[in-house]
Amino acid sequence: xxxxxxxxxxxxxxxxxxxxxxxxxxxxxxxxxxxxxxxxxxxxxxxxxxxxxxxxxxxxxxxxxxxxxxxxxxxxxxxxxxxxxxxxxxxxxxxxxxxxxxxxxxxxxxxxxxxxxxxxxxxxxxxxxxxxxxxxxxxxxxxxxxxxxxxxxxxxxxxxxxxxxxxxxxxxxxxxxxxxxxxxxxxxxxxxxxxxxxxxxxxxxxxxxxxxxxxxxxxxxxxxxxxxxxxxxxxxxxxxxxxxxxxxxx
Amino acid sequence: xxxxxxxxxxxxxxxxxxxxxxxxxxxxxxxxxxxxxxxxxxxxxxxxxxxxxxxxxxxxxxxxxxxxxxxxxxxxxxxxxxxxxxxxxxxxxxxxxxxxxxxxxxxxxxxxxxxxxxxxxxxxxxxxxxxxxxxxxxxxxxxxxxxxxxxxxxxxxxxxxxxxxxxxxxxxxxxxxxxxxxxxxxxxxxxxxxxxxxxxxxxxxxxxxxxxxxxxxxxxxxxxxxx
Numbered sequence: 001x002x003x004x005x006x007x008x009x010x011x012x013x014x015x016x017x018x019x020x021x022x023x024x025x026x027x028x029x030x031x032x033x034x035x036x037x038x039x040x041x042x043x044x045x046x047x048x049x050x051x052x053x054x055x056x057x058x059x060x061x062x063x064x065x066x067x068x069x070x071x072x073x074x075x076x077x078x079x080x081x082x083x084x085x086x087x088x089x090x091x092x093x094x095x096x097x098x099x100x101x102x103x104x105x106x107x108x109x110x111x112x113x114x115x116x117x118x119x120x121x122x123x124x125x126x127x128x129x130x131x132x133x134x135x136x137x138x139x140x141x142x143x144x145x146x147x148x149x150x151x152x153x154x155x156x157x158x159x160x161x162x163x164x165x166x167x168x169x170x171x172x173x174x175x176x177x178x179x180x181x182x183x184x185x186x187x188x189x190x191x192x193x194x195x196x197x198x199x200x201x202x203x204x205x206x207x208x209x210x211x212x213x214x215x216x217x218x219x220x221x222x223x224x225x226x227x228x229x230x231x232x233x234x235x236x237x238x239x240x241x242x243x244x245x246x247x248x249x250x
Numbered sequence: 251x252x253x254x255x256x257x258x259x260x261x262x263x264x265x266x267x268x269x270x271x272x273x274x275x276x277x278x279x280x281x282x283x284x285x286x287x288x289x290x291x292x293x294x295x296x297x298x299x300x301x302x303x304x305x306x307x308x309x310x311x312x313x314x315x316x317x318x319x320x321x322x323x324x325x326x327x328x329x330x331x332x333x334x335x336x337x338x339x340x341x342x343x344x345x346x347x348x349x350x351x352x353x354x355x356x357x358x359x360x361x362x363x364x365x366x367x368x369x370x371x372x373x374x375x376x377x378x379x380x381x382x383x384x385x386x387x388x389x390x391x392x393x394x395x396x397x398x399x400x401x402x403x404x405x406x407x408x409x410x411x412x413x414x415x416x417x418x419x420x421x422x423x424x425x426x427x428x429x430x431x432x433x434x435x436x437x438x439x440x441x442x443x444x445x446x447x448x449x450x451x452x453x454x455x456x457x458x459x460x461x462x463x464x465x466x467x468x469x470x471x472x473x474x475x476x477x
Contacts, residue, residue: 052276058284059307059330060293066283070276077272085265145265152261 023094024105031087031110031142036117038079048074072133076141083110084145091146092153096229099150107146111139187211192239194232202226215240292469299323300338303473305466308335320345323476331424333454334463339447340476346446368400370448371413371437378435382417392419392430403438405449405471410440422454434458438471447476 038044049071053059061067087106095102118125129135187210189200206225208214219233226233255263284306287293292303297312302325304310310327320342328335341349350366357369364372379395398414414436422429431454438449451467453459 052273053280054307054330056277056280056284057307058280058293060304060310060327061280061283061287062309063295063311064283064287066286067280070279070283073272073276073279077269077276081265081268144268148261148265148268152259152265155259155261 020095020102024091024102025109026094027087027091027106027146028109028113030090031083031106031146032113032117034083034086035079035110035114035142038083039114040118040121044079045071045075048078068133072137076137080138080141081145081148084142084147085149086145087142088146088149088151089153090149092150096154097231099147099154103146103150104143107139107143110146111142189214189236191243192236195236199226199228199232202228211240211243215244292473295325297325299476300325300340301473301475302327302338302470304336304470305329319348325474327470329457334457334466335452336467336470337450337452338474339449341446341448343444346441346444349446365411367411367439367441367446368413370439370446371400371411374437374448374450375413375415375435379415379417382420382433392421394418398434405438405440406474408440408442408447410438410447410449412436412438420454431455 049067050059050062052070052074053061053067084107087110088103091103091106092099189195189203189208189211190197192211192214195203203209203214203222203226206222208217208222214237217237219230219237222228222233222237223230253260255267258266284293287295288306289303291306293306293310295302295304295310295312299314300312300323302310302312304327308327308329310325312325313323315322315324322339322341322345324337324339326335326337350370353366353369353373356373357364362369362372375395375397379393383393394417396416396418398416400411400413403410403412414434416432416434418432420431420433422431433452433454436451438451440447449471451471453463457463
């Protein structure tokens, strides 16, 4: 894939569509899998309620209708939200862009998968469904978990992106250490959009010390080595190549 | 965007906080429901058919079985390990008549010259013994029956007959392991207003003889009210 083709991809979100679909599907599968194990195999809903009531020396309350509300709250906390969190962690680990939309998909898919599994395994389940208890609350729990998981995976990266954008607007002052190292101001990586001191440091660790070095690098290799998002690298490499070309013409 | 809370990334911290808050709300709700129904160390279960008080950490249930012959109201409570428990049943007039006919013919066949309530507890004792003996589908020769004592007892102002039995060599499942132990049952029966009442108390192993268990039995028996 050429740099120009990749640029189109980056404009769509930085990742090939197949890659996004595959990993959101896997994320949804993780959510459904965890829900299946917790709800159908271990009956964790019941275990959590009995454990709580036993802990509070109130096991006898289990037959009172009011305790159903506690069961719903507990399920939200220990089943739906954690399963969404795990799915979100995976999706967030694999996909680092457009998280606002991307993280919703595994949550919805996971919920859909588990509903289909329950319908298939227990045909009478559809007759017992309560729209609030069995659809709305689980869905909110899974979506909340998915967003928290996805964003916790990308928390630092998001911060760096913000830092990169901030640095684009600030005047870059040459640093004493670099001047001492003999790196020309014109070759400083921080001149590029989206590259701040942290990312420049990571690139240096990967052997990219100047803009000329970056112009010859490959997006995928650098992404693997530094963890910097592809879209940022793509833009920086493109800029580096243009700068190098203009320097050559001079 | 770099914000951290308690040394954790913000989304992780929010996740943990929501989890803790919901667990806290669950505990508060349980305490609130518990306050609503508790009476000292006992919970009060009021149904359309029976009012029952049982220990806080026991499990209880109550129900009504109805068919063309009549109605049976039942309630049960047992410890969480199910080693100790109490079972109640009240038969309406019609069911009592049908049931007593069956029990009398059973007693006649065996040549027992006893009153109706004694025949009922003997009948139920034998039925229980046969259940445990044939539970696995194979006649278990290790399960034996011992009649411990019988007599009369006063429960909620009613004069009742009782019979205590021990079923020895019971195989029970505990924590995924099979154990052999003895179980003790006391059947109590009385008839009031042509309605038969049957109570069964049970305890596995040495739980039967524990004084605190007998305190519970006495409290439960004397506080239960049928409507």
